[in-house]
Amino acid sequence: MKLKLADKILTANERIAEGNRKFFDERGIFVINLISSPGAGKTTLLETTIKALGSEVKLGVIEGDIMGTDDAERIDRLGVPVVQINTGGACHLDAGMISDVLGELPLDTTRLLFIENVGNLVCPAEFKLGEDVKVAILSLTEGHDKPLKYPIIFQESKALLISKVDLKPFLDVDVEKIKRDARSLNPSIEIFEISSKTGEGIGQWVQWIKTLIS
Amino acid sequence: MHELSIAESLLEVALENCSNQGFNRVGSIKVLIGKASGVMPDALLFGFNAVKEGTTADQAILEIEEVPVSGHCNICGKDFTTEDVYVLNCPHCAGVSFTIKTGRELMITEMEVF
Numbered sequence: 421m422k423l424k425l426a427d428k429i430l431t432a433n434e435r436i437a438e439g440n441r442k443f444f445d446e447r448g449i450f451v452i453n454l455i456s457s458p459g460a461g462k463t464t465l466l467e468t469t470i471k472a473l474g475s476e477v478k479l480g481v482i483e484g485d486i487m488g489t490d491d492a493e494r495i496d497r498l499g500v501p502v503v504q505i506n507t508g509g510a511c512h513l514d515a516g517m518i519s520d521v522l523g524e525l526p527l528d529t530t531r532l533l534f535i536e537n538v539g540n541l542v543c544p545a546e547f548k549l550g551e552d553v554k555v556a557i558l559s560l561t562e563g564h565d566k567p568l569k570y571p572i573i574f575q576e577s578k579a580l581l582i583s584k585v586d587l588k589p590f591l592d593v594d595v596e597k598i599k600r601d602a603r604s605l606n607p608s609i610e611i612f613e614i615s616s617k618t619g620e621g622i623g624q625w626v627q628w629i630k631t632l633i634s
Numbered sequence: 635m636h637e638l639s640i641a642e643s644l645l646e647v648a649l650e651n652c653s654n655q656g657f658n659r660v661g662s663i664k665v666l667i668g669k670a671s672g673v674m675p676d677a678l679l680f681g682f683n684a685v686k687e688g689t690t691a692d693q694a695i696l697e698i699e700e701v702p703v704s705g706h707c708n709i710c711g712k713d714f715t716t717e718d719v720y721v722l723n724c725p726h727c728a729g730v731s732f733t734i735k736t737g738r739e740l741m742i743t744e745m746e747v748f
Contacts (some may be wrong), residue, residue, distance in 0.1 A: 421653060423745045429665070431643040445681060546636070571720045572672065604730055606723045 433547055436515035440550025443522060444533070449480075450633045451533045453549055455573055456541030456557035461616055463491045465557060468616040470498050472626045477633065480530040482521060484513040484556040485536045491536060501525050513542035532633055534575055541566070545573040553578040553632070560584045562596045567601040574602050579610040581625065586615040630633055637673060639705055652747045660691035661746035668701045668739035670719050673742030685690065686724060704738030 443567040454462050470479060471581050481502040488596055490502035503524045505517050513535065527533070535551060539542040542580075546555070556577040561584060567574045574580065580602050583596060601613050610628060614621035645663065652660050667673050675698045682696045704715040707728030716725055724732050 421747050423651060423747055425651060425742050426743060427646050427647050427651070427742045429640060429647060429740045429742060430637055432646075433639065459720065543636070605720065607730060 426612045431514045435530075437550040440515055440518055440522070443519075443527075443552060444552075447527055448528060449530050449533050450630075451535060451549075451553075453535045453537060453544070454557065455460055455502035455537045455541070455544045455554055455556045456559075457541045457578070460557045460559040460562065462536050462539070462541070462557055463494055464616040465581065465583065466536060467494060467498060467621075468529040468622055469534075469626060469629070470495070470500055472622055476531055477630075478531045480525045480527060480533045482489070482513075482518060482525070482533065482535045484536060486519070486538060488511070492558035501530070507538060511538055511540050512525065512547050513549060514547045515538050518549045518573055532629070536559070540564060541570045541573055545570075545576050555579045555581065557581045557583050558598065560587050560593050560595070563603075564597040567598060568606060571605050574609065577606070577609060579612065579628065581621075582611065582613045584615060584617070585613045585620055586618045637677035638685070640673060640677055640740070641685050644678075644682060645685050645689065645698075647742055648694070648745055649689060651742075651745060652690065657747035657748065658690060659748055660725040661672060661748060662697060662717065663691070663742060663746075664693040664697045664744040666699050666701050666739045666741050666743055668703070668737040670703050670734070670737040671740050673740060676721040683735075697744075701736050701739050703734060705732045705734040707732045 431593060456462050479500045481495045481500055483502060483504045486507050486509060490503045492502045495502040503521045505521060537547055554577045556573050582598060600610055610620050612625045614625055646662050648660055667675055679696055686692050686694055702715055703721060706713050707724035707726060707729050708731040710724060710727035712726045715724045725728055
């Protein structure tokens, strides 16, 4: 007997992500999933962003790493509610891991939640967490060929932060190529050139966030 | 792309449909996998054959049909199909504004049950 179907293969992760999405929507929480290679500057960007936003916006952070609590400790020192997930080996956060820690943050009063994913430019792009937007960070030291080498994350992200631009004078990197290639993959991607060290571009980035959550 | 977890979900959907319709065994499953879905057919097949053991689909054959990437160009107005996985410009006019219509599918279209 032949059964005709048109069923999407919705993975267990997508189902849980939808559950997370519902949870966030019910509380009016805007969620940003921060993705980059290891060392591109996610945590430093978060520290800079937290300082720039001040007490204007009620923030929360979920940190994801294979091991260790360094990142969560850095956020904690700034007085922002944070919880550290250790995957113990998985190369990306998944929706189930997020769902497991939702009770550990004061989310009833949170307006903006950052999820700092495990440092990885491949897998996190493919696992929904229930976020509103993905934001990718690519540091200048990684080179200008990365958008075309890792297309999925650039297609999936609402914004791209090109970080460590203070190092431009010391590198042979074609920033315009990064922007051109990112836009060819995703014509509507917002691009910010930033330096957490000098503060360059941070104002525009923060203003964009405020527009997103207003 | 972590095909094992996709294979598990695929199996779950198949078994659910099979028993909901009142049948006992799955003979074959046809799936559409878009070429830009990120799923590697070989890996999916491998994963499926591993996870089907010990279930009522343990003899089931997975038939994979790959769907090419196609789209519509917003600049020249033409439709296009391509062998490429990632489309950077319209093959007709090289324009950069286009809508992808097929190529990202991940779905079950038919099952043989008894």
